[in-house]
Amino acid sequence: MTLTETKAVLLDHVExxxxxxxxxxxxxxxxxxxxxxxxxxxxxxxxxxxQPIPPAPYTExxxxxxxxxxxxxxxxxxxxxxxxxxxxxxxxxFDTARIPQLDEVSRKVEALSGFRLEPVAGLVEPRIFLESLxxxxxxxxxxxxxxxxxxxxxxxxxxxxxIGHAVTLANPRLAALNRLFGExxxxxxxxxxxxxxxxxxxxxxxxxxxxxxxxxxxYGTGLLSSAxxxxxxxxxxxxxxxxxxxxxxVYDPTHxxxxxxxxxxxxxxxxxxxxxxxxHN
Numbered sequence: 001m002t003l004t005e006t007k008a009v010l011l012d013h014v015e016x017x018x019x020x021x022x023x024x025x026x027x028x029x030x031x032x033x034x035x036x037x038x039x040x041x042x043x044x045x046x047x048x049x050x051q052p053i054p055p056a057p058y059t060e061x062x063x064x065x066x067x068x069x070x071x072x073x074x075x076x077x078x079x080x081x082x083x084x085x086x087x088x089x090x091x092x093x094f095d096t097a098r099i100p101q102l103d104e105v106s107r108k109v110e111a112l113s114g115f116r117l118e119p120v121a122g123l124v125e126p127r128i129f130l131e132s133l134x135x136x137x138x139x140x141x142x143x144x145x146x147x148x149x150x151x152x153x154x155x156x157x158x159x160x161x162x163i164g165h166a167v168t169l170a171n172p173r174l175a176a177l178n179r180l181f182g183e184x185x186x187x188x189x190x191x192x193x194x195x196x197x198x199x200x201x202x203x204x205x206x207x208x209x210x211x212x213x214x215x216x217x218x219y220g221t222g223l224l225s226s227a228x229x230x231x232x233x234x235x236x237x238x239x240x241x242x243x244x245x246x247x248x249x250v251y252d253p254t255h256x257x258x259x260x261x262x263x264x265x266x267x268x269x270x271x272x273x274x275x276x277x278x279x280h281n
Contacts (some may be wrong), residue, residue, distance in 0.1 A: 027146035041121035072227035134182025164221030
């Protein structure tokens, strides 16, 4: 990450880290973009669960970023996304011309799986983020990456959150696995346990792949929200799904993943995660 300074704010008893842009962030020298980021962050800090989520003030230029992302992802999804993802994507029916507002997407996801989206101002501590999943809540950013780098973001943005996480959370089976992660993190008594669970989350929910009709397909949100990641995943070393190995494998979030853990099917991945997470009592 190219994000350094952070300050904590209180959001309904949840500590959220509002991220200040590092000098090498694509939007650092864009005063208008920074002002809009601050306005969007304020939406999150003022939000209280149960309220409608206020709309974010996106510009036409930012809607064009959304369009560019979708142009790159359209064929990539057809080639590389698993069937469960494509089914949920069809049900959410995103407008690819304009960034959808979080409240609208949250209502659609909740109707499909019971999960809801809640806005946060920036990066969230891993334990807070993962524990929220146990409540059926996904803490979601609303800002979008800078227009100068439409296919790259140094931080999770609304494109990653919606195209990746919201779509997978609309699938009841993947939503249930996210809840189990949250429950396992709640039970974690040490930082070491938390780190192990976070690594498994990374190599499954974020960067998981599986075989479908003999082809490698993505179910991980970090892959599915990035055309570049989808193209590069076939260059990665594919290892059999071994969650103990994943729990101990240190990853680098700043580069394409050199190693991915591949399940033989969606069912195998689901069973393995259920068993692994149940063992963390």
